[in-house]
Amino acid sequence: MQxxxxxxxxxxxxxxxxxxxxxxxxxxxxxxxxxSFVKLDVSELPALLAAYAYGPVSxxxxxxxxxxxxxPSTSTAAVGELFNFVMGALFVGVAGFVYKRSKTRRSALIxxxxxxxxxxxxxVPYNYFIVYPAxxxxxxxxxxxxxxxxxAINPSVDGLLxxxxxxxxxxxLFKGLLDAALCFLIYKPLSGVLHGRK
Numbered sequence: 001m002q003x004x005x006x007x008x009x010x011x012x013x014x015x016x017x018x019x020x021x022x023x024x025x026x027x028x029x030x031x032x033x034x035x036s037f038v039k040l041d042v043s044e045l046p047a048l049l050a051a052y053a054y055g056p057v058s059x060x061x062x063x064x065x066x067x068x069x070x071x072p073s074t075s076t077a078a079v080g081e082l083f084n085f086v087m088g089a090l091f092v093g094v095a096g097f098v099y100k101r102s103k104t105r106r107s108a109l110i111x112x113x114x115x116x117x118x119x120x121x122x123x124v125p126y127n128y129f130i131v132y133p134a135x136x137x138x139x140x141x142x143x144x145x146x147x148x149x150x151x152a153i154n155p156s157v158d159g160l161l162x163x164x165x166x167x168x169x170x171x172x173l174f175k176g177l178l179d180a181a182l183c184f185l186i187y188k189p190l191s192g193v194l195h196g197r198k
Contacts, residue, residue: 014061033171040171083126116175147160
């Protein structure tokens with residue numbers, strides 16, 4: 001009976017965090033040091049909370065839920081949503097797996113750092129081989145025009161790979177670390193609610 005109650009709590013908590021993540025996904029905004037089509041949001045925060053509270057599978061499920069909710073209003077032919085899911089799942093999957101093996105504050109910090117790093121590293125080849133070529137085909141936007149948007153910020157960058165390493169890698173790493181920092185600020189106050197103790 002206790003296991004059944006725990007599973008119901010996990011499912012309910014995961015679904016609720018998925019809905020919150022979807023709302024946060026819409027609350028995105030551009031930042032001056034990136035091209036205007038790259039925006040910042042903290043929608044991985046609820047997924048990270050789920051990964052720490054219920055395990056890595058729940059964290060990945062939150063990433064899936066938020067992107068499924070966003071999909072009907074996609075402006076990227078689902079390319080952006082798929083990218084967001086893969087990056088988010090990688091981030092919270094690594095963080096949740098490390099924390100599950102040793103449930104300490106130190107392992108949570110290490111897991112979040114490794115997850116953010118993994119997400120940033122994988123984002124470069126994923127953007128290079130999948131996302132940007134898809135945008136070129138779908139929107140008939142010349143690759144030179146995309147690179148030009150980066151060069152408007154830093155004229156020294158030359159080529160898509162250089163742009164991704166110079167801009168997207170540190171941006172994605174920062175995004176993951178920001179979500180992690182916010183998670184550590186609010187996890188303890190929310191822990192009782194997430195685990196059904198309040």
